Amino acid sequence: MGYKRILLKLSGEALMGEQNYGIDSKRLDQYAQEIKKVHDSGIEIAIVIGGGNIYRGVQAEASGIDRVQGDYMGMLATVINAMAIQSALEKHGMYTRLMSGIKMEAVCEPFIRRRAVRHLEKGRIVIFGAGIGNPYFTTDSTASLRAIEVEADVVLKGTRVDGVYTADPEKDPSATRFENLSFDEVIQKGYNIMDMTAFTLCQENNVPIIVFDMNKPGNLDKLVTGEKVGTLIS
Ligand code: UDP
DSSP, X not given: OOOSEEEEEEOTGGGGXXXXXXXXXXXXXXXXXXXXXXXXXXXXXXXXXXXXXXXXXXXXXXXXXOHHHHHHHHHHHHHHHHHHHHHHHHHTTOOEEEEESSXXXXXXXXOOHHHHHHHHHTTOEEEEESTTSOXXXXXXXXXXXXXXXXXXXXXXXXXXXXXXXXXXXXXXXXXXXXXXXXXXXXXXXXXXXXXXXHHHHHHHXXXXXXXXXXXXXXXXXXXXXXXXOSEEEO
């Protein structure tokens, strides 16, 4: 497959590991090791991390908080996760830069596309925090947008399931996994992979998406070396 530059999207919830909330240090360490393997093989890596383990904007209204305010809270939550990932990667000897969609000079650089690309070219792992910096978006849309902006070859969406199935494998034991799907098939059949904004951004800009299980050790490395892991949408 020969990926030169990848964008890895991790959900905030994945960082909880076995916990009910927050960040599980074991999980963080495991992810850092997985990422290091890929980084050592010379692939340029950008990362977008969600915030669902800490806060989601949609929760806000239920608790009487204005939606936009809630979305900003969600974006700040992603910065906390991004900082956690950053230190885990650095502990394993990788060079990193955290770039934020909301200005926060003390902890991260502002997102500047050309600078992000330069970091990647120099072999630094670039983590995009604070989403795109606007309410009513998700970190999936951030992943798609940043992938397009830095010209990543693919969006790798790490989840708890190892791909897209004909039905929910947790409910229907006869469900089977697709190895490949087209963007149109996903839309026609209503498979829920990302929100529509995120999905159509990839579709319109020909950025393939791979949905895979990030929690299975070795999966990320297999994927970038061309093994059939997860579901490829192209
Ligand atoms: N968010 C936002 N704009 C963005 C990215 C994120 O408003 O560009 C907010 C939104 O409220 C979202 C929250 O940040 O619910 C956390 O991100 P997300 O739910 O995508 O995280 P994940 O589900 O991947 O953990």
